[in-house]
Amino acid sequence: MQQYLPLLLVLACPVGMGLMMWFMMRGQHGQNTAQSSPAQQEQIAMLRAEIATLREQQPRHIDQQRRDSHDSTGTQP
Numbered sequence: 001m002q003q004y005l006p007l008l009l010v011l012a013c014p015v016g017m018g019l020m021m022w023f024m025m026r027g028q029h030g031q032n033t034a035q036s037s038p039a040q041q042e043q044i045a046m047l048r049a050e051i052a053t054l055r056e057q058q059p060r061h062i063d064q065q066r067r068d069s070h071d072s073t074g075t076q077p
Helices: 002-029 038-073
Strands: none
16 A cells, blocks of 8 residues: 555655646636626726727837837937
8 A cells, every 4th residue: 555655745746746737627617707797898898998099009110119229329220
């Protein structure tokens, strides 16, 4: 019996981790994101609009940063 104790201790960690992963995945499958509340849908729409706005502004900010860095170093682009 003592010969199996080290093996049991070594296997306890991966088996426990596997069980935890399985339970967590099982819990997530029970949640259906398609049936979110109207408040959540509104928040998602607002966040998507904000992302679109930021994507539109990003090239302008990059150009401005390049101009500022060239102006501060005195080099030409």
